[in-house]
Amino acid sequence: MSFDHRAFRDTLGCFATGVCIASATGADGRPVGLTVNSFTSVSLDPPLVLFCLDNRSESLSAFLEAPGFALSILSAEQQALSNTFARAPHATRWDGVAAVTGQGGAPLIQGALAVLDCTRHAIHEGGDHTILVGRVRGFANQPGAPLLYYRGGYAALNDGRG
Numbered sequence: 101m102s103f104d105h106r107a108f109r110d111t112l113g114c115f116a117t118g119v120c121i122a123s124a125t126g127a128d129g130r131p132v133g134l135t136v137n138s139f140t141s142v143s144l145d146p147p148l149v150l151f152c153l154d155n156r157s158e159s160l161s162a163f164l165e166a167p168g169f170a171l172s173i174l175s176a177e178q179q180a181l182s183n184t185f186a187r188a189p190h191a192t193r194w195d196g197v198a199a200v201t202g203q204g205g206a207p208l209i210q211g212a213l214a215v216l217d218c219t220r221h222a223i224h225e226g227g228d229h230t231i232l233v234g235r236v237r238g239f240a241n242q243p244g245a246p247l248l249y250y251r252g253g254y255a256a257l258n259d260g261r262g
């Protein structure tokens with residue numbers, strides 16, 4: 101029986117998510133980052149989170165070499181950042197982006213709804229993706245509405261919160 105990849109992706113897209121920028125600093129000192137919605141909280145004690153990185157990612161080696169990574173959870177006002185980190189060439193992704201460096205060496209994006217600063221805890225094989233598990237060393241959040249992703253497009257909360 102053939103597997104319908106398009107229908108599979110469409111089905112996964114029914115799970116509404118937030119949107120994050122996963123970031124790290126490569127061994128060459130340059131920041132890398134990409135838009136991800138595979139963020140998941142894993143454990144409270146110890147505090148662990150994960151995201152899944154496509155094995156074809158140009159940033160894979162930087163993430164594997166770095167001592168840690170960060171996840172910046174985007175606010176509804178940061179849709180343009182999501183597009184930039186999903187589409188723009190690596191050389192220009194960080195242009196004009198205000199960030200501070202966390203304990204894991206990764207840039208934390210200012211103005212994000214929340215940030216999670218991680219050191220690397222584990223790396224697991226996950227088919228055509230690599231599962232990066234981070235131990236959270238620092239975190240912060242601020243009021244605001246989240247950027248959401250649903251069925252292949254951006255969405256917004258309409259419950260008045262934030």
Ligand SMILES: Cc1cc2nc3c(=O)[nH]c(=O)nc-3n(C[C@H](O)[C@H](O)[C@H](O)COP(=O)(O)O)c2cc1C
Pocket residue numbers: 119133134135136137138139151152153154156157158159160182185186187188190249
């Ligand atoms: C909403 C959204 C969610 C995404 N989630 C992921 C993800 O979880 N993992 C991943 O590897 N790519 C994900 N992508 C795709 C990457 O952002 C995109 O392929 C990016 O150009 C990869 O950059 P890189 O070459 O630096 O890895 C997502 C894209 C969008 C728009």
